[in-house]
Amino acid sequence: MLSTLVRMSGRLALAPIFITGGINAAKNPAGRPDKAAATINTLREYVPVIPENDELVVRLNGIVQAAAGTALGLGVLPKASAAVLLASLVPTTIAGHDFWNETEPDKRAAQQLQFSKNAAIIGGLLTIIGSRR
16 A cells, blocks of 8 residues: 555656646747757667657657656556656757756756756656566
Protein backbone atom coordinates (compact mmCIF):
# COMPACT_ATOMS: atom_id res chain seq x y z
CA MET A 1 0.00 0.00 0.00
CA LEU A 2 2.71 2.50 0.96
CA SER A 3 4.84 1.63 -2.07
CA THR A 4 1.82 2.18 -4.33
CA LEU A 5 1.25 5.59 -2.77
CA VAL A 6 4.94 6.49 -3.15
CA ARG A 7 4.97 5.45 -6.83
CA MET A 8 1.78 7.38 -7.54
CA SER A 9 3.12 10.46 -5.73
CA GLY A 10 6.35 10.30 -7.71
CA ARG A 11 4.50 10.09 -11.02
CA LEU A 12 2.23 12.97 -10.01
CA ALA A 13 5.25 15.06 -9.04
CA LEU A 14 6.96 14.49 -12.41
CA ALA A 15 3.96 14.87 -14.71
CA PRO A 16 3.17 18.62 -14.50
CA ILE A 17 6.52 19.82 -15.84
CA PHE A 18 5.99 17.75 -18.98
CA ILE A 19 2.33 18.67 -19.36
CA THR A 20 2.77 22.43 -18.96
CA GLY A 21 6.12 22.61 -20.73
CA GLY A 22 4.89 20.44 -23.58
CA ILE A 23 1.74 22.47 -24.11
CA ASN A 24 3.77 25.69 -24.02
CA ALA A 25 6.28 24.38 -26.60
CA ALA A 26 3.49 23.11 -28.87
CA LYS A 27 1.53 26.36 -28.75
CA ASN A 28 4.44 28.81 -28.77
CA PRO A 29 7.79 27.38 -29.89
CA ALA A 30 9.32 30.90 -29.93
CA GLY A 31 13.13 30.63 -30.14
CA ARG A 32 13.27 26.89 -29.44
CA PRO A 33 13.66 25.82 -33.10
CA ASP A 34 16.76 27.98 -33.57
CA LYS A 35 18.28 26.78 -30.29
CA ALA A 36 17.51 23.14 -31.12
CA ALA A 37 18.55 23.21 -34.79
CA ALA A 38 22.03 21.71 -34.34
CA THR A 39 20.75 18.90 -32.11
CA ILE A 40 17.82 18.18 -34.44
CA ASN A 41 20.18 18.03 -37.42
CA THR A 42 22.42 15.56 -35.57
CA LEU A 43 19.40 13.43 -34.68
CA ARG A 44 18.31 13.41 -38.34
CA GLU A 45 21.54 11.58 -39.19
CA TYR A 46 20.35 8.67 -37.04
CA VAL A 47 16.58 9.07 -37.38
CA PRO A 48 15.96 10.17 -40.98
CA VAL A 49 12.16 10.34 -40.54
CA ILE A 50 12.45 13.50 -38.41
CA PRO A 51 10.70 16.28 -40.35
CA GLU A 52 12.83 18.97 -41.99
CA ASN A 53 10.80 21.77 -40.38
CA ASP A 54 12.46 22.46 -37.02
CA GLU A 55 9.46 24.36 -35.68
CA LEU A 56 7.26 21.36 -36.44
CA VAL A 57 9.75 19.10 -34.62
CA VAL A 58 9.62 21.36 -31.54
CA ARG A 59 5.82 21.42 -31.62
CA LEU A 60 5.62 17.63 -32.03
CA ASN A 61 8.07 17.16 -29.17
CA GLY A 62 5.85 19.37 -27.02
CA ILE A 63 2.78 17.32 -27.92
CA VAL A 64 4.62 14.09 -27.12
CA GLN A 65 5.77 15.45 -23.76
CA ALA A 66 2.29 16.70 -22.84
CA ALA A 67 0.63 13.41 -23.82
CA ALA A 68 3.21 11.17 -22.16
CA GLY A 69 3.27 13.42 -19.08
CA THR A 70 -0.49 13.13 -18.79
CA ALA A 71 -0.32 9.36 -19.17
CA LEU A 72 2.41 9.19 -16.54
CA GLY A 73 0.43 11.31 -14.11
CA LEU A 74 -2.64 9.14 -14.61
CA GLY A 75 -0.61 5.95 -14.21
CA VAL A 76 -1.40 4.78 -17.75
CA LEU A 77 1.48 2.58 -18.92
CA PRO A 78 3.85 4.40 -16.56
CA LYS A 79 7.03 2.63 -17.69
CA ALA A 80 6.29 3.26 -21.36
CA SER A 81 5.29 6.86 -20.62
CA ALA A 82 8.51 7.40 -18.66
CA ALA A 83 10.55 5.86 -21.50
CA VAL A 84 8.95 8.20 -24.05
CA LEU A 85 9.61 11.18 -21.79
CA LEU A 86 13.21 10.07 -21.29
CA ALA A 87 13.73 9.75 -25.06
CA SER A 88 12.32 13.25 -25.49
CA LEU A 89 14.03 14.90 -22.53
CA VAL A 90 17.62 13.87 -23.27
CA PRO A 91 17.90 15.72 -26.62
CA THR A 92 15.76 18.57 -25.27
CA THR A 93 18.24 18.99 -22.40
CA ILE A 94 21.27 18.89 -24.67
CA ALA A 95 19.75 21.38 -27.11
CA GLY A 96 18.14 23.70 -24.60
CA HIS A 97 20.63 23.83 -21.76
CA ASP A 98 24.06 23.63 -23.37
CA PHE A 99 25.83 25.50 -20.58
CA TRP A 100 29.21 24.40 -21.94
CA ASN A 101 28.68 26.77 -24.90
CA GLU A 102 27.79 29.79 -22.73
CA THR A 103 30.55 32.33 -22.24
CA GLU A 104 28.66 34.76 -19.98
CA PRO A 105 29.00 33.54 -16.36
CA ASP A 106 25.41 34.32 -15.28
CA LYS A 107 23.88 32.66 -18.33
CA ARG A 108 26.23 29.70 -17.96
CA ALA A 109 25.19 29.25 -14.31
CA ALA A 110 21.49 29.48 -15.20
CA GLN A 111 21.83 26.92 -17.99
CA GLN A 112 23.89 24.63 -15.78
CA LEU A 113 21.14 24.76 -13.15
CA GLN A 114 18.48 23.90 -15.74
CA PHE A 115 20.66 21.08 -17.09
CA SER A 116 21.07 19.70 -13.57
CA LYS A 117 17.30 19.95 -12.96
CA ASN A 118 16.66 17.95 -16.11
CA ALA A 119 19.30 15.40 -15.07
CA ALA A 120 17.40 14.95 -11.78
CA ILE A 121 14.15 14.48 -13.71
CA ILE A 122 15.90 11.92 -15.91
CA GLY A 123 16.86 10.10 -12.70
CA GLY A 124 13.22 10.01 -11.65
CA LEU A 125 12.16 8.68 -15.04
CA LEU A 126 14.86 5.97 -14.89
CA THR A 127 13.60 4.98 -11.45
CA ILE A 128 10.10 4.49 -12.88
CA ILE A 129 11.41 2.53 -15.85
CA GLY A 130 13.53 0.29 -13.59
CA SER A 131 10.85 -0.34 -10.98
CA ARG A 132 9.41 -3.81 -10.53
CA ARG A 133 5.83 -2.65 -11.01
